[in-house]
Amino acid sequence: xxxxxxxxxxxxxxxxVYALLAAGLTLIFGVMNVINVAHGAFxxxxxxxxxxxxxxxxxxxxxSVLVTTPLMFGFGWLLYNATIRPIREAAPSASVxxxxxxxxxxxxxxxxxxxxxxHAVRTPYFDxxxxxxxxxxxxxxxxxxxxxxGVLAGLWAFLTKTWTGxxxxxxxxxxxxxxLVGVNVAAVAAMTFAVGxxxxxxxxxxxxxxxxxxxxxxxxxxxxxxxxxxxxGMGSLPGAVLGALLIGLGETMTTTYxxxxxxxxxxxxxxxxxxxxxxxxxxxxxxxxxxAL
Amino acid sequence: MTTASSSSAPDTAAGAPPRRRxxxxxxxxxxxxxxxxxxxxxxxxxxxxxxNMIILSMLFAIGAVGLNIISGWGGYISLGQSxxxxxxxxxxxxxxxxxxxxxFVWVPVAGVVAGLLAMLLxxxxxxxxxxxxxxxxxxxxxxxxxxxxxxxxxxxxxxxxSLPIPMWDVAYQYWPFYYALVAILGLSLxxxxxxxxxxxxxxxxxxxxxxxxxxxVGVNTPVYKMLGFVASGVFLGMAxxxxxxxLAFIDPRGMFxxxxxxxxxxxxxxxxxxxxxxxxxxxxxxxxxxxLANQQMGGGNSRLLIFGGLMALVVLFLPKGILPTVHExxxxxxxxxxxxxxGARIDGPLVIGERTAPTETTVDPGAPLLEVKGLSxxxxxxxxxxxxxxxxxxxxxxxxxxxxxSGKTTAFNLIDGTMTASxxxxxxxxxxxxxxxxxxxxxxxxxxxxxxxxxxxxxxVLENVVAPLRSFSWRQLNASAMRGDxxxxxxxxxxxxxxxxxxxxxAAALSYGQQKLVELAQVLMLDPKLILLDEPAGGxxxxxxxxxxxxxxxxxRQGTTFLIVEHxxxxxxxxxxxxxxxxxxxxxxxGTPEHVQKDSRVLDAYLGDDFVVERTVxxxx
Numbered sequence: 001x002x003x004x005x006x007x008x009x010x011x012x013x014x015x016x017v018y019a020l021l022a023a024g025l026t027l028i029f030g031v032m033n034v035i036n037v038a039h040g041a042f043x044x045x046x047x048x049x050x051x052x053x054x055x056x057x058x059x060x061x062x063x064s065v066l067v068t069t070p071l072m073f074g075f076g077w078l079l080y081n082a083t084i085r086p087i088r089e090a091a092p093s094a095s096v097x098x099x100x101x102x103x104x105x106x107x108x109x110x111x112x113x114x115x116x117x118x119h120a121v122r123t124p125y126f127d128x129x130x131x132x133x134x135x136x137x138x139x140x141x142x143x144x145x146x147x148x149x150g151v152l153a154g155l156w157a158f159l160t161k162t163w164t165g166x167x168x169x170x171x172x173x174x175x176x177x178x179x180l181v182g183v184n185v186a187a188v189a190a191m192t193f194a195v196g197x198x199x200x201x202x203x204x205x206x207x208x209x210x211x212x213x214x215x216x217x218x219x220x221x222x223x224x225x226x227x228x229x230x231x232x233g234m235g236s237l238p239g240a241v242l243g244a245l246l247i248g249l250g251e252t253m254t255t256t257y258x259x260x261x262x263x264x265x266x267x268x269x270x271x272x273x274x275x276x277x278x279x280x281x282x283x284x285x286x287x288x289x290x291x292a293l
Numbered sequence: 294m295t296t297a298s299s300s301s302a303p304d305t306a307a308g309a310p311p312r313r314r315x316x317x318x319x320x321x322x323x324x325x326x327x328x329x330x331x332x333x334x335x336x337x338x339x340x341x342x343x344x345n346m347i348i349l350s351m352l353f354a355i356g357a358v359g360l361n362i363i364s365g366w367g368g369y370i371s372l373g374q375s376x377x378x379x380x381x382x383x384x385x386x387x388x389x390x391x392x393x394x395x396x397f398v399w400v401p402v403a404g405v406v407a408g409l410l411a412m413l414l415x416x417x418x419x420x421x422x423x424x425x426x427x428x429x430x431x432x433x434x435x436x437x438x439x440x441x442x443x444x445x446x447x448x449x450x451x452x453x454x455s456l457p458i459p460m461w462d463v464a465y466q467y468w469p470f471y472y473a474l475v476a477i478l479g480l481s482l483x484x485x486x487x488x489x490x491x492x493x494x495x496x497x498x499x500x501x502x503x504x505x506x507x508x509x510v511g512v513n514t515p516v517y518k519m520l521g522f523v524a525s526g527v528f529l530g531m532a533x534x535x536x537x538x539x540l541a542f543i544d545p546r547g548m549f550x551x552x553x554x555x556x557x558x559x560x561x562x563x564x565x566x567x568x569x570x571x572x573x574x575x576x577x578x579x580x581x582x583x584x585l586a587n588q589q590m591g592g593g594n595s596r597l598l599i600f601g602g603l604m605a606l607v608v609l610f611l612p613k614g615i616l617p618t619v620h621e622x623x624x625x626x627x628x629x630x631x632x633x634x635x636g637a638r639i640d641g642p643l644v645i646g647e648r649t650a651p652t653e654t655t656v657d658p659g660a661p662l663l664e665v666k667g668l669s670x671x672x673x674x675x676x677x678x679x680x681x682x683x684x685x686x687x688x689x690x691x692x693x694x695x696x697x698x699s700g701k702t703t704a705f706n707l708i709d710g711t712m713t714a715s716x717x718x719x720x721x722x723x724x725x726x727x728x729x730x731x732x733x734x735x736x737x738x739x740x741x742x743x744x745x746x747x748x749x750x751x752x753x754v755l756e757n758v759v760a761p762l763r764s765f766s767w768r769q770l771n772a773s774a775m776r777g778d779x780x781x782x783x784x785x786x787x788x789x790x791x792x793x794x795x796x797x798x799x800a801a802a803l804s805y806g807q808q809k810l811v812e813l814a815q816v817l818m819l820d821p822k823l824i825l826l827d828e829p830a831g832g833x834x835x836x837x838x839x840x841x842x843x844x845x846x847x848x849x850r851q852g853t854t855f856l857i858v859e860h861x862x863x864x865x866x867x868x869x870x871x872x873x874x875x876x877x878x879x880x881x882x883x884g885t886p887e888h889v890q891k892d893s894r895v896l897d898a899y900l901g902d903d904f905v906v907e908r909t910v911x912x913x914x
Contacts, residue, residue, distance in 0.1 A: 035424050037431075086609060093370040096427050097558065098608045100372065104555065104601025111594035215594075219551065223435050226428045234424070261443045268436040275421045275429055 002134045007256045008249065009135060015248025016145035017210065020152050021203040021221070022228040022240040024196030030172040030235030031192040034084065034095040040222030041106040042197050046072055046204025047213050048114050054121050054208075061121045061209045062147055065202045069151075072201025077194035084193065088186070103218060110215035120212040144206040151202045152241070158195070159237075168192050172235065220264055227267025230274050233284025242282060246270075324570055331475060335468055344467045348539060350580035351474040352378075355532040356553075357560035357572030358481045359525040362488060364558075365566035367521040368501025369423075373430030374557045376437050377407045377526040379548035381533025383441060386454050386543045391447075396456060396538040397473065400531050407530020408523050415519025422504065431551075438549035453544030456537060470539045474532060478573075481528035486569055488524060492762065493770040495752075497521050498567075499760045502749035505711050510761035511735035511819060520770065529557075555600055556583065562607050565614030574615060661720075662687040662823055662854050663708070663739075668717030668727075669878075670703055677703040679878035680717070685823065690845060690855040692869035694862075694889075696899050700878040701858045702744055705825050708856075709741045710734050722822060736764050740821035744828045744858075746808035748800035754811050755796040758783040761818040779818075786814040790844065806833035813844070823854045830861045842868050866890070874898065 025039045046068045053064045083102065087094045125143075129136040159165035170178040171188045179185050207213065207221075228247050232239025250266040274281060335344060356374055364370050381403035388399035414433055418426055441448045448454065461469060488494045496517045499507040508514050537543045560579045565571025582603075586596040611618065663685035670678040678700040685691045693701050706712040708719055710731035719727040726734050748757050759775045775783075787793040790810040795803065800811065809829065816824055829845070830838045838861065845855055845868060859865045865872065866886040874882040874889055876898035882889055889895055 029424075033424075035427065083605060083609065087612075090612065092423050093364075093368075093427075094608050094612065096370060096372075096424065097562070098605055100555070101601040101604035101608065104552070104597045105605070108594040108597030108601060111597065116593065219435065223432060226431065230425065230428060262439075265436060265439050268432040268439070271428060271432040272417055272436075275425055276417050279420045279422075279425060 003256065006135050007252050009137065010141065011249035011252035012245060013137070013141040013145045013248075014210075014252060015245035017148045017203065017206055018224065018228055018248050019241040019244035020148035020206070021200060022225045022232070022244050023152060023155060023237060024199040024203075025225050026229045026232065026235055026237060026240040027168070027172075027199075028193055028196040029229065030237075031168055032084075032088075032095075032189050033092060034099065034193075035226075036193075036196065037096060037100040037222055038103040038106060039196075039200055039225055040218035040220075041103040041110075042072060042076070042200045043204040043207060043221055044213055044215060044218045045075075045106055045110060046201040047208035048110055048119065049201075050205040050208040051114075051119050051121050061123060061205055062143055065147065065151070065205045068201040068205045069198050072204075073194045073198035075201075076197025077190055079197075080190045080193040085186070085190065088189070103222070107215045107218060114215070116215055118212045118214045119208075121208045123209055126209070140209045144210055148203065148206055151199060155195070155199055156237075164188075164191060168195070223264070224267045227270045229281075231270050231281055233281030236281070236283045239281055239283030324573075327573075328479075335466070335471055339466060341466060344471060346580060346584055348467060348471055348474055349583065350577045351471075351478050352532050352536050353556060353560050353580050354573045354576035355474070355478050355481050356529045356557035357564070357576050358478070358485050358569075359527070359529050360557055361525075361561050361566060361568075361572045362485055362497070363518075363521040363525040365561060365568070365572075366489070366494060366501060367497040367518065368504075369418075369426050369518065369521070370558070371430040371522070371525070372427055372551065372554050372558070373432075373434035374525070374529060375548075375550050375553035376430075376434040377411070377529040378533035378536060378550075378553055379434075379437060379441065379545070380407050380410055381530035382537030382543045382548045383448065384530070385534035385537050386456050387447065389457055389538075390454060396534070397469070400473065400534040403534035404527045404531040407533070408527040411523040411526035412519060415522045418518060418522070419515040434549055434551060434554065438545050441545035441549060448545065451544060451546065453542055453547075456541045456543070458541060459538070467539070470535055473535045477528055477531050477535070482569065482573070484524065484528070487771075489569065490774050491770060492772045492774060493517065493520065495756065495760055495774045496762070496770075498752065499749050502751055503747050505731070506743070506747040506749070507760070508731035509709050509711065509735060509741055510815060511732050511764070512760070512762055513730075513732045513765040515730075516765070552596065552600065555604060559600060559604050559607065562604070562614055563611070565616035565618070568614070568616045571614050571616040660687045661685070662722060663856065664718075664720040665704070665708065666718040666720070668704065668707055668719065669715045670700075670707055670712060671715045676878050678707060678714075681875065681879045682717075683873045683880045683883060685854060685856050686871070687854055688849070688852065689871065690849050690857065690869045692865045692872040692886075693856055693858045693875060694860075694865060694872060695875035699875045699898070701875055702827060703878075704875065705741055705827055705858065709739060709825060732762075732765065735761070735819055735821075738819070738822035739825070740816035740819045740823070741825035742809070742812045742816060742827055742829065744831065746805065746812050748803075748808055748812055748815070750799070750801035752800055753796065754787065754792060754798050754800060754803070755780075755783055757800050757811060758787060758815050758818055761815060763819055782818065783814075786817040787811075789817070789847075790814045791840070806837050809833060809841075810837075813841075817848075821853065823856065824848075826855060826857045826859075828859055829857060830859055830864045838864055 021039075021043060025036055028034055028036045049068055049071065050061045050064045053059050053067060054061050079102065083098060084095060087098060123140060125139040128139045130139060130142060159169055167178065167183045167188050168191065170181075170183055171185050171192070175185050178188070224247065228243040229240055230243075231246060232241070232243030247267055247270060250270065251263045254266055255263045331347070334347060356378070360371060360374050384403040384406045385396050385399040388394070388402060389396040414429065418429055421429060442450055459469070496507065496512045499510075499512055500514050500517055504514055533548070537548070556579055560575035561572045562575070563578060564573065564575025582599065583596070586592060586599045607614075613621070661684045665684075666682050668678055668681045669676065681700065681704060693704065695701055703712070707714045707727075710726075710729060714727055717727070718725055721734070721737060721739055724737070726737065726739070749760060752760070759779050762769065784793060784796075787796065790813055792807060792810050792814060795807065795811070800808065803811065813829070826845075829841050833841070842864060845857075849855060857865065857869060870885055871883055872886050872889045873880055874892070874895050881894050881898060882892045884892070
């Protein structure tokens with residue numbers, strides 16, 4: 001029983017961090033109909049930046065969120081305008097191929113700069129836990145999850161309380177309609193991409209504390225994040241949170257009861273099952289498609 | 294490969310069937326020369342560096358020719374193609390090591406295993422579209438890699454497996470690998486060439502252009518999608534098997550390598566997607582670059598930078614690829630100074646041959662042909678169609694009118710299967726059809742046109758008109774894309790709608806009104822019992838509206854029943870009887886045009902509950 005509870009709690013802690021990472025991906029898809037395959041690479045890039053800051057100054061990696069978030073915001077904005085903007089009107093496959101090539105280039109650059117070896121950030125509390133009865137809560141997991149929830153709450157407030165945020169949501173629901181009521185959808189798309197990447201940057205800092213990483217890790221991460229948004233329903237923010245918690249649980253359960261080497265299979269199995277049984281995902285909106293016809 | 298070379302060089306972009314008039318006949322010699330050079334090379338040179346480069350180029354070419362079937366023609370991008378390399382490699386490796394026999398014996402088995410896996414994935418992908426399919430292929434690749442890593446007892450995990458050393462005389466160098474790949478490449482080109490000329494190929498292209506539309510004209514899209522994926526994987530699986538034997542060593546990361554997927558995609562994109570030879574050209578350009586990256590620049594990171602960067606550049610600046618771009622330039626040069634046909638007048642006699650319906654039923658005027666019972670469709674809280682019931686009598690021209698947003702188009706979508714109903718039944722010709730997929734409904738004789746025309750834009754008018762399929766059979770897949778009788782019938786229906794002079798025009802080049810006519814001709818090819826017309830008179834000029842009315846009457850005299858959604862009231866009321874009125878998703882009134890015009894509920898629905906005629910008249914005074 002303790003083992004089970006321990007597993008569930010770890011799963012939820014992990015899932016909280018996943019939720020933050022998947023939020024940007026699903027937001028970008030919802031507004032632009034672009035699957036940002038480079039999301040995993042952005043995340044690892046932010047993790048490396050965090051590592052460098054920590055290595056040079058000893059800055060607590062969770063504090064470096066204050067650096068990585070704006071940094072990745074600017075990076076995302078530039079990248080969007082330089083590469084994705086020109087193909088906004090092209091077929092959807094073009095954006096997938098383009099973001100995938102960005103992922104490869106970022107992976108190559110990271111390999112050149114930091115080397116293809118495993119990196120990890122060691123905080124003073126990395127091997128400490130809070131003990132609640134028989135259950136252990138690793139401090140880094142707890143701090144990471146709390147920070148992720150904080151950033152997610154900030155994202156939610158931004159989307160619901162600010163004009164830009166509402167413009168982003170309006171563009172996701174109905175781009176033509178948003179354009180008609182005075183939203184510059186092109187600018188909103190750039191803003192969304194940048195916000196999505198920025199949130200991912202915050203997530204990267206958290207990830208650097210929790211897991212070792214190397215440039216090639218982005219494949220595992222993008223697979224996991226894609227599994228999450230497919231499960232939750234592509235484009236749905238609450239869906240991403242739900243999907244993240246479920247995948248987090250699925251992974252820790254698999255680790256405990258089957259074997260850690262199969263944990264990474266969970267997102268793939270989830271992708272297959274969801275696409276077979278319920279292609280729109282758990283909370284995918286079934287919007288009417290015939291309005292424009 | 295010589296068979297494949299005839300008339301195929303200009304076969305680009307939409308990839309029309311052989312067009313004899315194009316002046317590139319001499320270009321057909323290029324692939325022939327390439328084939329001769331490829332086969333003769335080992336005799337001319339014993340340089341292993343070049344033999345190696347050609348062997349790897351052929352591996353990429355086989356992958357890219359296959360990928361082109363599902364991506365170039367079918368429109369589905371796969372990032373998981375290297376999964377087939379891995380599956381083929383492990384089939385050959387494990388077969389030779391655990392079962393025995395010469396590794397080459399296992400190469401055909403590798404093709405079968407790859408094909409079966411592709412079929413499995415195709416089954417999962419039946420209901421997925423666009424982006425989800427890409428995600429699925431990524432997941433497929435990484436899951437297989439993970440299995441190869443974790444299933445230690447079988448695969449030796451990340452340590453990998455060493456294959457038997459080749460036993461032939463060193464004087465033969467890499468010849469057996471080389472010619473095995475020549476043969477597989479030849480086979481894959483031959484099958485791609487054949488596919489392009491069959492119903493299977495045109496069905497794939499129709500799917501790429503508009504998958505929902507393809508289903509409404511009778512294309513069994515799930516099966517086409519699945520088989521397209523199988524065709525893309527079989528030969529690559531075989532090539533992967535040869536590749537494994539060639540390397541004499543396999544491991545999960547090298548075989549299930551997503552960078553190989555990227556290189557295969559790049560070969561297809563660079564050479565030109567939806568062409569036969571583009572992928573081959575791309576492969577022989579990309580592989581030397583691969584050698585350069587590996588040998589001169591240390592592989593690894595520079596390989597990622599080069600191929601990632603190159604793919605970004607191709608997507609941004611050369612999206613069509615080399616061959617189609619060259620082809621377009623040539624066409625543009627040839628067409629300079631000629632007036633376009635698109636503005637020509639449409640006229641001619643209204644004659645159409647007798648229909649040859651596959652399952653002729655006795656026309657029993659007045660009996661219900663289409664029956665809708667309690668049909669509902671909810672989008673979240675919006676009830677677009679809410680408990681609608683109506684009947685379309687056989688032999689009638691029935692109108693379905695109603696204010697904007699009353700659910701007319703949604704009703705059409707539910708009847709033809711583009712959407713599935715939340716509740717209710719649809720009966721057609723005595724059978725319940727609301728659970729059938731759209732193509733099965735089309736096969737039963739139910740056709741529809743769209744409010745905003747949905748032709749296959751990159752196909753010619755003639756190709757559009759012969760795309761519909763009246764049935765599905767496995768033999769049909771291998772049937773010629775355009776049989777003689779189909780071409781004759783297509784000419785007949787195009788003459789009927791007055792568009793016979795436009796057969797070679799791209800559908801996208803036509804005006805809106807012309808597209809409406811071609812779309813009508815297209816569905817006539819199904820020999821439908823019932824045609825659903827969504828605003829046939831919308832957005833076209835008055836002369837054409839009259840002509841449209843005459844065509845509908847002419848077809849109706851021959852026994853075709855119509856259900857027409859239209860806002861042009863004089864047109865509807867002059868043409869149709871009975872008239873059904875839909876408001877707030879339900880059928881509120883039906884009857885003759887005269888009856889409907891006087892019905893108070895209809896006036897309410899169009900003008901609002903609080904609209905009182907007298908008061909308005911007073912205000913006007």
